[in-house]
Amino acid sequence: MDVLTDKDVTGLLEWYRANRRTLPWRDTDDPYDVLLSEVMLQQTRVEAVIEYFKRFKREVPDIAALAQIDDEKLMRLWEGLGYYSRARNLKRCAIQITEEYNGKIPCDHEKLLSLTGIGPYSAGAIASIGFDLPYPAVDGNVLRVMARYLGIKEDIRSEEVKRRVTEVIGRHYDASVSHEKGHYRDLTQAFMELGALVCIPNGKPLCEGCPWRENCFACIEDLTDRIPYRSHEKKRKTVERTVLIIRYEDSFLIRKRPEKGLLAGMYEFIGLEEKADEDEVRKYLEERDFKVSEIHSIEDARHIFSHVEWQMRGYEIILEEKNKLKENEIWATGEELQGYALPSAFRTYIDRYGLRKKK
Ligand code: SF4
CATH class of the missing domain: 1.10.340.30 (Hypothetical protein; domain 2)
Structure with a gap:
């Protein structure tokens, strides 16, 4: 026993x-x-x-x-x-x-x-x-x-x-x-x-x-490197995404995530499924009637959740004017963004623009 x-x-x-x-x-x-x-x-x-x-x-x-x-x-x-x-x-x-x-x-x-x-x-x-x-x-x-x-x-x-x-x-x-x-x-x-x-x-x-x-x-028994024993870990799923940092003057476009699922109810930058190339990003922006002044590729980023890993490709998009938004989207200045919960999955982009909330 x-x-x-x-x-x-x-x-x-x-x-x-x-x-x-x-x-x-x-x-x-x-x-x-x-x-x-x-x-x-x-x-x-x-x-x-x-x-x-x-x-x-x-x-x-x-x-x-x-x-x-x-x-x-x-x-x-x-x-x-x-x-x-x-x-x-x-x-x-x-x-x-x-x-x-x-x-x-x-x-x-x-x-x-x-x-x-x-x-x-x-x-x-x-x-x-x-x-x-x-x-x-x-x-x-x-x-x-x-x-x-x-x-x-x-x-x-x-x-x-x-x-x-x-x-x-x-x-x-x-x-x-x-x-x-x-x-x-x-x-x-x-x-x-x-x-x-x-x-x-x-x-x-x-x-x-x-x-x-x-x-x-x-x-x-000198087994401290063998115990605790773990059978092989399940492989984490990889999800590719595109993150669009859409800006007009000092404002950023963000949207609220759905109330259920990963990061439920939090805010995020606009995103596309999979890693999109610049042509695909432009196509999305045209479909949404965004008037684009500049588009740049920015850093890639990665975030590991318990069962999923996000691999993100980033683009910065500067608009000529603000246009009509969807219901879950808002414009917020860098200062206003301090009041929204942006998950650390976007840390690379939050840090790039100095959007981290001061604690
Ligand atoms: S309980 Fe852990 S730290 Fe303590 S003797 Fe055993 S292996 Fe070493």
């Missing part, structure tokens, strides 16, 4: 209390901070989240403010963090908490699980870190650490491995055993912190500084 010893759990907690990082969402007993940080941290590195978290907290300090936030403002605050459906779900979650729980995040694991966008990992994290309840939270860091400690040689992304790890660490979240206040809050963060600081990915964990080195299978 897979076992994580009591001695190693005690060693982990001692190591955590001596080595943990100071983070803006730590040492708070406000579950809103835990909810917000956990949603931001999904698929995103801690270093990248810190400034976003501080800014979001300043502008949207609690559940009531989040439930009422204007969608455009929400997207602006999330701009650059990626995975925008997280932000939309976070707002839905706040509305649900307002309507069903009187604006208070429920101190109950089952109720947490019923909230929009909150799966087993987030429910465990909010329950244990936010409320000091005995529920584990198994994220990628915890899976990696435990796969090495236990010597798990199956694909780390499989449901079976997640179930095994949850069961093993879950035995140390036992409500019948009494602990000092803050025990589960620290325990959940200790597992994650060990993965973030010591048992790091890519085959080079810092075992000499690890509290588990005497009992860890991968360390003892």
